Amino acid sequence: MSMEQYLEAWIGLGGQAAPAATGHADAPAKPARLILLGAPGIGKGTQATRLSQGLKALHLSTGDVFRAAKSNQNKGLTPALQAAVGYMVRGELVPDETVVDLVRERKAILAGAYGFLLDGFPRTVPQAEALDGILTDVNTKLDGVLSYSLPIEKVIERISGRRMCKQCSASYHLKAMPPKKAGVCDKCGGELYLRDDDKPETVRVRMEAYEKSTKPLADYYQRRGLLIEISADGAADDISARTMKILKERCGLVPA
Numbered sequence: 452m453s454m455e456q457y458l459e460a461w462i463g464l465g466g467q468a469a470p471a472a473t474g475h476a477d478a479p480a481k482p483a484r485l486i487l488l489g490a491p492g493i494g495k496g497t498q499a500t501r502l503s504q505g506l507k508a509l510h511l512s513t514g515d516v517f518r519a520a521k522s523n524q525n526k527g528l529t530p531a532l533q534a535a536v537g538y539m540v541r542g543e544l545v546p547d548e549t550v551v552d553l554v555r556e557r558k559a560i561l562a563g564a565y566g567f568l569l570d571g572f573p574r575t576v577p578q579a580e581a582l583d584g585i586l587t588d589v590n591t592k593l594d595g596v597l598s599y600s601l602p603i604e605k606v607i608e609r610i611s612g613r614r615m616c617k618q619c620s621a622s623y624h625l626k627a628m629p630p631k632k633a634g635v636c637d638k639c640g641g642e643l644y645l646r647d648d649d650k651p652e653t654v655r656v657r658m659e660a661y662e663k664s665t666k667p668l669a670d671y672y673q674r675r676g677l678l679i680e681i682s683a684d685g686a687a688d689d690i691s692a693r694t695m696k697i698l699k700e701r702c703g704l705v706p707a
């Protein structure tokens with residue numbers, strides 16, 4: 452079973468378990484089992500992609516499962532997914548126990564030959580406690596919890612430099628990817644603007660809310676000696692290098 456097939460099983464609306472752990476020519480000698488934490492806009496997604504390739508670890512996002520389920524509506528969904536879709540359709544937050552059930556339906560994947568990078572789960576201490584139970588069930592342990600962080604002022608500086616084209620939605624960044632002519636889209640000549648979501652005051656409110664809600668979770672893993680704090684400052688390459696170095700030192704994980 453390949454990494455792609457594992458990922459299909461993760462998103463699989465029926466919550467199929469991963470088949471027997473055989474035929475993994477490219478599986479890592481020591482699978483990485485990690486949780487990723489980090490506020491939106493600090494580059495966690497980019498790091499997840501790089502880590503997934505470098506460590507041969509499955510990037511498992513609960514958001515991806517929800518999106519796939521929602522677009523399929525009610526066709527052959529497991530009980531947990533059906534319940535989750537119900538909450539989403541009503542515009543409500545999916546409760547802890549439903550999210551936990553959904554992960555439990557997929558627990559065989561967590562014990563598979565490839566490592567995993569859990570993204571979007573756990574979000575709360577009760578979810579983290581439930582995850583401990585699920586991992587014990589499948590005789591698996593976490594290697595660590597990578598927590599990417601950046602001072603709020605730097606996040607604001609980074610995000611408020613984004614510009615989007617009003618006509619074709621192409622994206623730019625005043626520093627990292629400026630348009631040839633200020634305020635004008637290279638592709639269609641449309642006007643560039645700053646989205647409401649990217650405005651400094653909006654970013655500040657979002658970051659403060661994220662930090663407040665994530666603090667108990669970070670503390671939980673800190674007490675267990677699993678929290679690995681990583682600065683998300685600088686270029687993506689530097690952040691990757693920093694991450695790989697600390698994973699080697701702390702967890703004995705090396706590129707697969």
Ligand SMILES: [Zn+2]
Binds near residue numbers: 617619638639640
């Ligand atoms: Zn455009």
